[in-house]
Amino acid sequence: MLWLWDNLDLVLRLTADHVRLSIIPIVVGFIVCIPFGWLANRYTVARTILLTLGGVLFSIPSLALFVTLPALLGTRILDEANVVVALSIYAIAVMVRGAADAFSSVSRDVISSSTAVGFSAVSRFWTVEFPLAGPVLLASLRVVSVSTVSLLSVGSLIGVQSLGYLFINGYQRDFPEEILIGIVFTVIVAVLFDTILVLVGRLLMPWTRATPRRRSVTSAAAPVTA
Amino acid sequence: MIEFHSVTKRFPDGTLAVEDFSLVLPSRKTTVFVGSSGCGKTTLLRMINRMIDPSSGSIEIDGVDIASGSAVALRRSIGYVMQNSGLLPHRRVIDNIATVPLLKGVKKADAHTQAMELLDTVGLDRALAYRYPSQLSGGQQQRVGVARGLAVNPNILLMDEPFGAVDPIVRDDLQQELLRLQHDLDKTVVFVTHDIDEAFLLGDQVVILEKGAQIAQVGTPKEILANPASDFVASFIGADRGKRRLAVDSTVARSGDDVVLVDGAGYVAGVIEAPGGVLPGSGVGVGTNSRARSVSNKTDQAGDA
Numbered sequence: 001m002l003w004l005w006d007n008l009d010l011v012l013r014l015t016a017d018h019v020r021l022s023i024i025p026i027v028v029g030f031i032v033c034i035p036f037g038w039l040a041n042r043y044t045v046a047r048t049i050l051l052t053l054g055g056v057l058f059s060i061p062s063l064a065l066f067v068t069l070p071a072l073l074g075t076r077i078l079d080e081a082n083v084v085v086a087l088s089i090y091a092i093a094v095m096v097r098g099a100a101d102a103f104s105s106v107s108r109d110v111i112s113s114s115t116a117v118g119f120s121a122v123s124r125f126w127t128v129e130f131p132l133a134g135p136v137l138l139a140s141l142r143v144v145s146v147s148t149v150s151l152l153s154v155g156s157l158i159g160v161q162s163l164g165y166l167f168i169n170g171y172q173r174d175f176p177e178e179i180l181i182g183i184v185f186t187v188i189v190a191v192l193f194d195t196i197l198v199l200v201g202r203l204l205m206p207w208t209r210a211t212p213r214r215r216s217v218t219s220a221a222a223p224v225t226a
Numbered sequence: 227m228i229e230f231h232s233v234t235k236r237f238p239d240g241t242l243a244v245e246d247f248s249l250v251l252p253s254r255k256t257t258v259f260v261g262s263s264g265c266g267k268t269t270l271l272r273m274i275n276r277m278i279d280p281s282s283g284s285i286e287i288d289g290v291d292i293a294s295g296s297a298v299a300l301r302r303s304i305g306y307v308m309q310n311s312g313l314l315p316h317r318r319v320i321d322n323i324a325t326v327p328l329l330k331g332v333k334k335a336d337a338h339t340q341a342m343e344l345l346d347t348v349g350l351d352r353a354l355a356y357r358y359p360s361q362l363s364g365g366q367q368q369r370v371g372v373a374r375g376l377a378v379n380p381n382i383l384l385m386d387e388p389f390g391a392v393d394p395i396v397r398d399d400l401q402q403e404l405l406r407l408q409h410d411l412d413k414t415v416v417f418v419t420h421d422i423d424e425a426f427l428l429g430d431q432v433v434i435l436e437k438g439a440q441i442a443q444v445g446t447p448k449e450i451l452a453n454p455a456s457d458f459v460a461s462f463i464g465a466d467r468g469k470r471r472l473a474v475d476s477t478v479a480r481s482g483d484d485v486v487l488v489d490g491a492g493y494v495a496g497v498i499e500a501p502g503g504v505l506p507g508s509g510v511g512v513g514t515n516s517r518a519r520s521v522s523n524k525t526d527q528a529g530d531a
Contacts (some may be wrong), residue, residue, distance in 0.1 A: 113312025116277055116384075117326050117374065118302030131316050207316040210358040 003177050011166070015185050018162040021155070022148045022189070024084050029091025029144050030137075034130070036092070037099020037137075050096050058093035062086060062154045083155035090151060091144045098140020102133035135208055138201045142194055149190040153182075163189070227253045228274060228382065228414065233283035235269055243269040244439040247283070251431070253381075256408060256415040258429035260422055261462075266439030267418045271384050274416060275304045287382070302326055305375030305383040305413070309390045311367040313359040313374070319345075320355040323373045330378065337377075344373040349403055365396035369403070376411070385417045389424065401427055422463050426451070434459055474498075474505070 004011060040047040065086040070077045073085060106129050114128045153164030166182030169175075202209065228251040235244040243266040251257040259267040272278045273285060276297040285292050292300055306312075313322045321328075323344050324337035332340075345352050348369040359367055368388055375383055389397040401424065408415060408428075419425055425432045426447040434442040434450065436458060443455040451470060454460035464470055472495050475488040484497040485505070498505065 107315075109308070109310055109312055110314060112277070113306070113308050114314070116272075116275060116301060116306040116308070116312070118298050118329055120298050123329065128314060132314075134316075205316065207358045207360070210361055 003175075004181055011163075011181060011185060014161060014163050014165055015189060018149070018152060018186070018189055021080060021084060021160070021162055022087070022145075022152050022193070025087035025091045025148050026141070026145050026193070028088040029095045029148075030141055032088075032092050033095040033099040034137075036096045037101075037103050037133075038125070038129075040096065040100035041103035047100055051100065054093040054096040057089055062090070062151055063157060065089070066155060066158050078159045080160050082158070083152065083160045087148050087151055087155075091148055094147060095140050095144050098143070099133075099137060102136035102140070103129060105136045106132040131205065134201070134205050138197060138205075142197050145193045145197060146190050149186060149193060153186060227251065227288055228416070229286045230270070231284045231286070233270075233273065233280045233285060235266075235273065235278060236281045242438055244273075244280070247439045247441070249433065249441065249444065251414065251416060253288075253414050254412045255430040256417055256428055257431045257433060258417045258419060258425040259433050259435055260419055260425035260429075261435035261439075261442075262420060265435045265437055267420075267435050268386055270435075270439055271386055271416055271418045274382070274384055275301045275306060277301075302330055302378060303380055303382075305378065305380040307368075307371045307375040307383065307385045307388045309387045311359065311371035313367060313370060315359055318356050318358055319362070319370050322359065322370060323377050325374060326378045341373070341377065344376055347376065347407070348373045363396075364392045365400060368392060368396075368400055372404070372407070376407075381414055383413045383415045385415060387418055387420070390419070390421075397424075404428060426463075434462055469495075472496075474500075 036050055040050045066082055067077070069075065069082040069085055070079070073081065075081045110132065111124070111129065114124050119128060152162050153167060156162055156164030156168050163182050163186050166178050166185075170178030170180075170182060230247050230249045230251075233244055233247045234242075236242050247266075247270065259270055261267050269278055273280055274287075274292070276292060279293070313319075314325065317325070320338055320341045323341035324332075324334075327337040327340065328334065342352055342355060345355060350366060350369050350373070354362065354366065354370075359370065362370065371388065375385075389400045392400065404415075405428065415428075417425075417428055422434075425434075429447060431444065432447055432450055433444045436442045442462070443450055443459045450459065450463060451465070454463060454465050459465075469489050469491070471490050472487040473489075475486040475494070483499060483501045485500045487495045487498055489495045
């Protein structure tokens with residue numbers, strides 16, 4: 001633990017980098033997947049193409065992608081952009097299936113009755129389909145968030161600063177404590193992101209926690225019997 | 227007044243759901259489309275608010291072709307109630323009722339005040355306003371569905387098997403409530419059901435449909451019961467099985483002031499008051515139409531359950 005106190009500045013700086021670099025792919029994955037998911041749910045052809053593409057992209061090894069992107073994007077080999085773009089691609093690849101499932105999870109009855117009472121296609125999407133797809137979207141976003149935070153460490157191999165540096169440095173110096181601290185802080189970041197997502201979800205989707213009445217009756221009755 | 231002029235609907239898969247259908251639905255009356263599954267009754271209903279567009283023919287509301295304006299505006303002017311309520315699960319009851327007024331740009335406070343009043347209208351406690359639909363019973367959800375249908379004060383209310391998914395006792399309640407509402411509000415109601423008893427109970431004009439939305443008979447319940455136009459109608463309303471023709475069962479020992487009524491097949495249909503062993507009115511003339519009908523309604527619904 002002494003090592004941590006002596007190097008707190010370094011660890012905190014790496015943690016901040018880690019947070020900063022993983023937020024972008026998560027946000028990009030979420031935003032890009034909304035239209036993709038909608039398309040995939042709407043058209044069978046789009047679904048086949050997008051989901052296959054997602055599967056293929058996700059199967060590319062991350063290190064290979066990190067080192068190929070500079071050639072494709074015209075970036076320098078050490079640019080953060082390489083890692084951010086690569087992780088965004090993974091985020092989209094993982095998220096597109098979840099987004100398609102999210103939109104197909106919305107009840108056809110609700111969509112049809114919304115049309116029947118006079119929602120236009122656009123207002124129906126934003127006020128009915130999108131919020132009702134929310135719980136399933138959130139579930140895949142949580143997977144994306146965790147996988148992005150963990151994949152980002154690999155970026156350290158090509159010199160992009162993140163908590164992954166502690167793994168490489170610790171390994172090179174044969175110093176397990178540094179590796180352990182890298183793991184602990186990566187987990188802290190992942191858990192922090194996940195908690196934020198869950199809390200935001202509760203805030204934005206209060207109906208998902210609306211318990212059936214009989215459950216609240218039993219919980220109200222419990223103290224009386226106890 | 228809603229008029230169908232030679233309306234035909236062929237779906238892309240080739241199914242002919244409605245063939246050359248013409249009918250006038252009078253204003254401020256309840257017209258019930260009744261028929262078996264797949265007879266095209268729901269297609270007819272959904273053509274009125276352009277959820278489905280006819281392949282040929284036209285539909286007019288008060289003399290104006292509905293295809294002439296925007297479909298969204300038309301739908302906002304017509305109340306719509308469906309089976310399983312179709313409420314938005316992520317909106318509280320009050321926001322569900324206020325949905326269409328809010329879409330039309332009514333101020334939120336005004337829309338909510340009106341939604342509260344509508345809760346009273348459909349017989350729901352105002353305390354339910356801030357619940358989510360999943361926290362209500364099936365019957366309560368249907369009432370909210372009706373309140374939402376009434377929220378823009380439409381002249382026309384379309385009801386697509388609205389009471390099909392609730393249990394017989396609640397359905398009975400909701401039917402009575404609708405009769406009361408219709409008495410107070412005077413809407414042009416178009417109601418779709420496969421339950422002939424529901425059709426006879428609620429309809430001023432009952433339209434019995436065969437496959438392809440061919441009209442088997444149209445008339446008041448009394449006209450149809452008294453003179454079924456065809457064997458199909460007779461069979462559909464149960465007249466051929468003697469289900470509608472009730473008689474006093476003399477084999478059962480009478481206790482108290484009620485006697486047992488049996489239908490043509492000998493099944494017990496209900497009881498009728500007979501103080502001192504004498505039937506009210508003309509002795510054996512069991513059941514004026516309405517009386518006999520209400521008696522048989524009960525047993526039919528119990529049978530459905």
